[in-house]
Amino acid sequence: MQGPDNATIAERLEALAALLDLAGASYYSVRAYRRAAELIRATPAPVAEFVRSGRVRELRGIGSAIEGRLRELVETGRLAEIDELQREVQPELVGLGRLVGLAPARMVELGRALGVSSVEELRTAAAAGRLREARGIGPQTEAKIRAALERPRTAPRRGLQLTRAWELVGSIAEKLGGEPAGDPRRWCDTSHRLAVVVRSDAADDSVTRFADLPEIVSIVERDERSALGVTVEGVPVELVVAPAARYGTELLRATGSERYVAALGELPDAPDEEAVYVALGLPYLPPELREGPFRGAPPALVELADVRGDLHAHTTWSDGKASVLEMGEAARALGYEYLAICDHTRSVRVVPGLDADDLRRQGEEIAKANELLAPFRILRGTECDILADGTLDLPDDVLAELDWVQASVHAGQRQSRDQLTKRALAAIEHPAVRSLSHPQGRIINHRPPNAVDLEAVFAACLATGTAVETNGLPDRIDLSAELVHDAIRAGVRITCSTDAHSVRGLRNMRLSVATARRGWCTAADVLNTRSLEEFL
Numbered sequence: 001m002q003g004p005d006n007a008t009i010a011e012r013l014e015a016l017a018a019l020l021d022l023a024g025a026s027y028y029s030v031r032a033y034r035r036a037a038e039l040i041r042a043t044p045a046p047v048a049e050f051v052r053s054g055r056v057r058e059l060r061g062i063g064s065a066i067e068g069r070l071r072e073l074v075e076t077g078r079l080a081e082i083d084e085l086q087r088e089v090q091p092e093l094v095g096l097g098r099l100v101g102l103a104p105a106r107m108v109e110l111g112r113a114l115g116v117s118s119v120e121e122l123r124t125a126a127a128a129g130r131l132r133e134a135r136g137i138g139p140q141t142e143a144k145i146r147a148a149l150e151r152p153r154t155a156p157r158r159g160l161q162l163t164r165a166w167e168l169v170g171s172i173a174e175k176l177g178g179e180p181a182g183d184p185r186r187w188c189d190t191s192h193r194l195a196v197v198v199r200s201d202a203a204d205d206s207v208t209r210f211a212d213l214p215e216i217v218s219i220v221e222r223d224e225r226s227a228l229g230v231t232v233e234g235v236p237v238e239l240v241v242a243p244a245a246r247y248g249t250e251l252l253r254a255t256g257s258e259r260y261v262a263a264l265g266e267l268p269d270a271p272d273e274e275a276v277y278v279a280l281g282l283p284y285l286p287p288e289l290r291e292g293p294f295r296g297a298p299p300a301l302v303e304l305a306d307v308r309g310d311l312h313a314h315t316t317w318s319d320g321k322a323s324v325l326e327m328g329e330a331a332r333a334l335g336y337e338y339l340a341i342c343d344h345t346r347s348v349r350v351v352p353g354l355d356a357d358d359l360r361r362q363g364e365e366i367a368k369a370n371e372l373l374a375p376f377r378i379l380r381g382t383e384c385d386i387l388a389d390g391t392l393d394l395p396d397d398v399l400a401e402l403d404w405v406q407a408s409v410h411a412g413q414r415q416s417r418d419q420l421t422k423r424a425l426a427a428i429e430h431p432a433v434r435s436l437s438h439p440q441g442r443i444i445n446h447r448p449p450n451a452v453d454l455e456a457v458f459a460a461c462l463a464t465g466t467a468v469e470t471n472g473l474p475d476r477i478d479l480s481a482e483l484v485h486d487a488i489r490a491g492v493r494i495t496c497s498t499d500a501h502s503v504r505g506l507r508n509m510r511l512s513v514a515t516a517r518r519g520w521c522t523a524a525d526v527l528n529t530r531s532l533e534e535f536l
């Protein structure tokens with residue numbers, strides 16, 4: 001007897017996590033199931049066998065509660081709690097509610113009052129004027145729901161961050177044998193349009209398989225060759241089933257942006273995107289550059305493989321999760337030549353920070369790690385906090401000892417344009433500072449960009465040879481692509497960095513490089529495509 005494979009087990013645990021989340025379970029139990037799902041997906045051996053032989057707790061992160069679920073899943077092929085929760089929290093209604101802008105509890109109440117559980121039934125009820133039969137639905141809410149049902153292509157109310165957007169379209173595309181498209185394929189820092197394109201000549205069962213995916217709780221529209229589904233978070237995902245002869249055309253269209261595609265005029269049918277461009281008589285344009293209308297030849301954009309090191313990573317010395325050596329080993333395994341350890345300094349009070357003494361002791365640890373890792377090199381660096389008066393949080397003699405100094409503002413992001421600009425310029429003009437990190441201090445969907453005058457920042461960077469960062473944390477992406485473009489047009493170099501706080505975080509280099517590509521950067525525009533000898 002074989003039992004469910006690892007992918008199936010992981011998917012069921014994720015479904016359970018999503019339902020528990022909706023039901024208001026604790027953050028920690030939801031996270032425990034999500035982590036277990038991740039772990040099981042990454043395990044090469046069949047987990048069902050571990051469960052049967054009673055050895056599953058040897059896997060890190062599997063405790064007795066999760067072991068119990070796994071046993072049930074392996075023995076019966078299902079989890080009773082999923083069925084119970086589905087009845088209780090009605091994910092289809094929740095997804096639908098989020099799409100039309102109603103809170104989960106309110107939508108479930110409305111669904112029960114009207115006896116509806118799908119988009120179609122809700123539409124019928126709305127058309128028959130029945131919405132107001134439900135308690136608490138006044139004319140305004142009725143109008144809002146009807147409007148949302150009439151334009152079902154509503155974007156998610158908040159854009160999805162890159163990592164989440166890629167997880168979602170990536171997993172749907174993989175399960176359907178298709179390709180991710182929409183905003184994530186252009187690496188937009190927030191995604192509003194998510195799409196997957198599947199190649200198929202016969203009108204096959206792709207639409208049905210899409211509707212049956214655990215990610216999709218509700219189908220808003222469907223025909224033979226397309227569908228619009230909604231996730232439990234209310235995020236709409238489009239499916240396009242394209243015949244092979246037109247696959248490139250449909251992929252290009254579904255990738256967008258709408259403005260860019262519209263400016264191309266009528267699109268010829270072609271099996272792949274390259275052939276569409278050939279037929280249009282245009283050079284191929286990478287997805288990252290498809291924003292505004294453009295018909296020219298693109299520059300040779302920087303590639304992930306051009307990056308020779310990461311210039312911004314944290315360790316357990318401040319708020320990171322891995323040691324100096326672990327981070328160095330991981331960076332070396334990624335094929336890099338160097339990694340700059342840039343822990344925080346003391347004045348960033350919310351996390352542990354380093355003073356001059358700490359940095360010297362850390363220097364000894366780095367020297368030891370470098371003996372083990374040579375010729376790979378860990379740089380002694382800092383993410384030095386820029387204080388309110390523009391001075392730096394470390395004495396000049398310590399800064400001069402370090403290999404790599406970058407500076408950033410943490411507290412006081414709401415200061416005036418004048419104050420923030422003065423602080424940034426003072427740091428840029430300091431002889432030790434090599435790069436300005438996350439210059440706008442934004443946290444996507446949480447904190448807007450600060451008011452710093454970037455034109456003045458770029459002018460000072462150009463005069464002093466200082467670089468600016470595009471930070472690869474998915475909720476930062478700071479500078480954003482448009483501003484990276486402004487920086488390189490001003491003649492300023494970019495650092496592509498991850499701001500990794502863990503070994504895994506080093507993988508966010510893809511996000512930083514994609515942002516640089518969206519900002520029209522070639523390898524020459526990015527400082528860390530160079531060897532250390534070239535820029536230290």
Ligand SMILES: [Zn+2]
Nearest residue numbers: 383408437438
């Ligand atoms: Zn920072």
Ligand SMILES: [Zn+2]
Nearest residue numbers: 312314383499
């Ligand atoms: Zn940092």
